[in-house]
Amino acid sequence: MRLVAAVMVLAGLVASPPLLAGTRLEPVTDPLTQKVCGECHLAFPPGLLPARSWAALVDGAADHFGEDLALPPGEAAQIRAWLTGHAGDAPVGSASGGRGLRDYMRWVAPAGTPRRITENPAFLREHDFSPRTWQDPKVMTKSNCLACHPGAAQGWFDDD
Numbered sequence: 001m002r003l004v005a006a007v008m009v010l011a012g013l014v015a016s017p018p019l020l021a022g023t024r025l026e027p028v029t030d031p032l033t034q035k036v037c038g039e040c041h042l043a044f045p046p047g048l049l050p051a052r053s054w055a056a057l058v059d060g061a062a063d064h065f066g067e068d069l070a071l072p073p074g075e076a077a078q079i080r081a082w083l084t085g086h087a088g089d090a091p092v093g094s095a096s097g098g099r100g101l102r103d104y105m106r107w108v109a110p111a112g113t114p115r116r117i118t119e120n121p122a123f124l125r126e127h128d129f130s131p132r133t134w135q136d137p138k139v140m141t142k143s144n145c146l147a148c149h150p151g152a153a154q155g156w157f158d159d160d
C-alpha cells in the first residue's frame, strides 16, 4: 500500500497542466491535518464532505480503505475538530464555497455519511471521462486529484 501511495505522489509530479478554470476551495491549513492526511494522497479540501463524514473517517481511522492509520487519540481529536469545523456544511464563513461546493453538499445534505468525494454525483458529473483517462498510469485512481489539479494542495482547481 505504501507503494501505491508513492506512485500516487509521483503521478502528481509528472502531471500535465490543469485543464479547467474556476474553483478555489479552502485547502487544509492545519499543519497536523496536512501532515497526517496528506501523507498518502492530497489532504482533501474539507469543504467537499459534510462534518459527519470527516468525523466518521477519523473515528474509523483503524480501517481506512484497508489501511490502519494508527492515529494517536490526541492527534485524532485535533484533526477531527479541524476537519469538522471546516466541513462543507459548517457555518457560513468557515469554508470557502464555490459552485462545486454547493453542488457537492446538495447530494450529501439529506442523509447518509459518504466516505468518498469521488462517489458524489456532482464529482462524477464534472469528471465524466473515459475509462482510458482513469487508467492512465499518471492518474490510476479518481482520488488522485493532484494528477490533474497540481494546485489542489493550495485549493486551486483551475489554471493560474
Ligand code: HEC
Pocket (backbone or CB within 6 Å): 019, 020, 021, 022, 023, 048, 100, 117, 118, 126, 127, 129, 133, 134, 139, 141, 142, 143, 144, 145, 146, 147, 148, 149, 157, 158
Ligand atoms: C483525470 C483528471 C482529474 C482527476 C483525477 C480529478 N479531476 Fe477534478 N477536474 C478535472 C477536469 C478536467 C475538470 C473540469 C471539468 C469541466 O470543466 O467540465 C475538473 C473539475 C473539478 C472541479 C470543478 C472545478 C470548477 O471550476 O468547476 C472540482 C471541485 C474538482 N475537479 C475537484 C477534484 C477533486 C477533489 C479530485 C480528487 C478527489 C479531482 N478533482 C480529481 C480533472 C480531474
Ligand code: HEC
Pocket (backbone or CB within 6 Å): 005, 036, 037, 038, 039, 040, 041, 044, 057, 058, 061, 064, 065, 067, 069, 079, 115, 116, 117, 118, 119, 141, 142, 143, 144
Ligand atoms: C497510509 C495512507 C493513508 C493515510 C495516512 C490517509 N489515507 Fe485517506 N486514503 C488512503 C487510501 C489507500 C484511500 C483509497 C484511495 C482510492 O481508492 O483511490 C484513501 C481514501 C480517502 C478518502 C476518499 C477519497 C475518495 O475517493 O473520494 C478520503 C476522504 C480520505 N482518504 C481521507 C483521509 C483523511 C481525513 C486522512 C487523515 C486522517 C487520511 N485520509 C489519511 C490512504 C491513506
